[in-house]
Amino acid sequence: MDAYKVLEIKQSVFDDNDQQADLLRTELKKEQTFLLNLMSSPGSGKTTTVLRTIEALQDEMTIGIMEADIDSDVDARTVAGTGTKVIQLHTGGMCHLDADMTRQGLLGxxxxxxxxAILENVGNLVCPAEFDTGASKxxxxxxxxxxxxxxLKYPLMFSIVDVLLINKIDAVDYFDFDFEAVKERVTKLNPGIKVIPISAKTGEGISEWADWLRTEVGSWNGI
Amino acid sequence: MHELGILMGAINTVENFAKKNGVTKIQTLVLQIGELSSMIPKYIEDCYPTAVEGTLLQETELKIEILPGNAICKSCNHVFNLIENEDTCPNCGTQDWEILCGKEFMIKEIIAC
Structure with missing residues (x-):
C-alpha cells in the first residue's frame, strides 16, 4: 500500500489565466497596440457598434478586429466589408475567451x-467577466x-468594465428604461465607470465614444 | 454553464503540480468554492468525470468544500452572511458592506503519493 499524504496547492483556479493576461498586456504595451475587450449579451449591437467605431477612427489609426463566437463567421464577414483587418475566432463551445485564446487571436x-485592436468577446454577461483577456481596457x-x-442581475460584469455603452437609445420610447436607475446601479458597483449612451444605428453618442477611445489609445501607445 | 471549461483548466493546473512534485497517484482532489462565485458545485460534480477522462486524475475522487459568502457592514462593522441575510446587515439594516470572502474558486489540496 502506497503512503498517501496531503499536498497543499492553495491556488486560485484563475491564477494561471491572470498571469497570462498580465504578460500579454505588457507585450501589447511594448508593441504599442491598444486592445479593447468588448463584451455584452447577444443582440446588444456589438458588431454594429464596432462598424461605427471603425468609421469614426479608421482615418487616424490602424484598426484590427477579432470576432469571437461559438460558431459561424457572419460577424467577421460584416466587418470585412469595411476593408478593416479582421479575423474570426471560434471558441469551440466555450462561453468566453481567456488570455491564451486572445494571444492566439492576436497572432493570427x-x-x-x-x-x-478590438476583441469582440462571446455574447454573454457571465463568463467573460471572470476571465482577464489581457486587454488594455x-x-x-x-x-x-x-x-x-x-x-442587478449581472453585477460582476458591470463592476469590471471601464466604460459602459448604453446602446439603442433611439428605441427608448418603446421600452421602460430608466437611465438614472442604471447610472445609480452601476456607479454603486463601480464608482470609476464611464457611461456613454449611444445609438449605433443613428450614430448618436458615437463621437463621445470615439473621443474616449482616442484618449485611451493615445495614452496607451504613448502618442 | 461554463464549469466544464474552467474545471479542465483546474485539472491541467493539478496535473502540472503533480508532475513537478513527482506525484504518480492522486486519491483525492479538494476544491474550495465560494458561495458567491459563479461556480455551481452540482455542475462541477456533474462534469468532473468528463473533465478528468484520460488525465492523471481519471481515478481521483472529488471533494468540494463550500466557503461562506460573508461581508462586513460599513456602518456598524457587523460580519454577516450575505445569502442568509439577503444582502442586508441584520444588525443595522443597511446595505452598505464590503465582501470578505465567498468569491473564491480554489484548488485547496490533493491527497496523493
Missing amino acids: LGTADIDF NAMILSVPEGDDKP
Whole structure:
C-alpha cells in the first residue's frame, strides 16, 4: 500500500489565466497596440457598434478586429466589408475567451502595424467577466431593450468594465428604461465607470465614444 | 454553464503540480468554492468525470468544500452572511458592506503519493 499524504496547492483556479493576461498586456504595451475587450449579451449591437467605431477612427489609426463566437463567421464577414483587418475566432463551445485564446487571436491578426485592436468577446454577461483577456481596457454594451435591471442581475460584469455603452437609445420610447436607475446601479458597483449612451444605428453618442477611445489609445501607445 | 471549461483548466493546473512534485497517484482532489462565485458545485460534480477522462486524475475522487459568502457592514462593522441575510446587515439594516470572502474558486489540496 502506497503512503498517501496531503499536498497543499492553495491556488486560485484563475491564477494561471491572470498571469497570462498580465504578460500579454505588457507585450501589447511594448508593441504599442491598444486592445479593447468588448463584451455584452447577444443582440446588444456589438458588431454594429464596432462598424461605427471603425468609421469614426479608421482615418487616424490602424484598426484590427477579432470576432469571437461559438460558431459561424457572419460577424467577421460584416466587418470585412469595411476593408478593416479582421479575423474570426471560434471558441469551440466555450462561453468566453481567456488570455491564451486572445494571444492566439492576436497572432493570427498580426499586431505589428495595429494601433487599436478590438476583441469582440462571446455574447454573454457571465463568463467573460471572470476571465482577464489581457486587454488594455474593458468595455461593455447594455442595450435599451435588455432593461435597466441588468446591473442587478449581472453585477460582476458591470463592476469590471471601464466604460459602459448604453446602446439603442433611439428605441427608448418603446421600452421602460430608466437611465438614472442604471447610472445609480452601476456607479454603486463601480464608482470609476464611464457611461456613454449611444445609438449605433443613428450614430448618436458615437463621437463621445470615439473621443474616449482616442484618449485611451493615445495614452496607451504613448502618442 | 461554463464549469466544464474552467474545471479542465483546474485539472491541467493539478496535473502540472503533480508532475513537478513527482506525484504518480492522486486519491483525492479538494476544491474550495465560494458561495458567491459563479461556480455551481452540482455542475462541477456533474462534469468532473468528463473533465478528468484520460488525465492523471481519471481515478481521483472529488471533494468540494463550500466557503461562506460573508461581508462586513460599513456602518456598524457587523460580519454577516450575505445569502442568509439577503444582502442586508441584520444588525443595522443597511446595505452598505464590503465582501470578505465567498468569491473564491480554489484548488485547496490533493491527497496523493
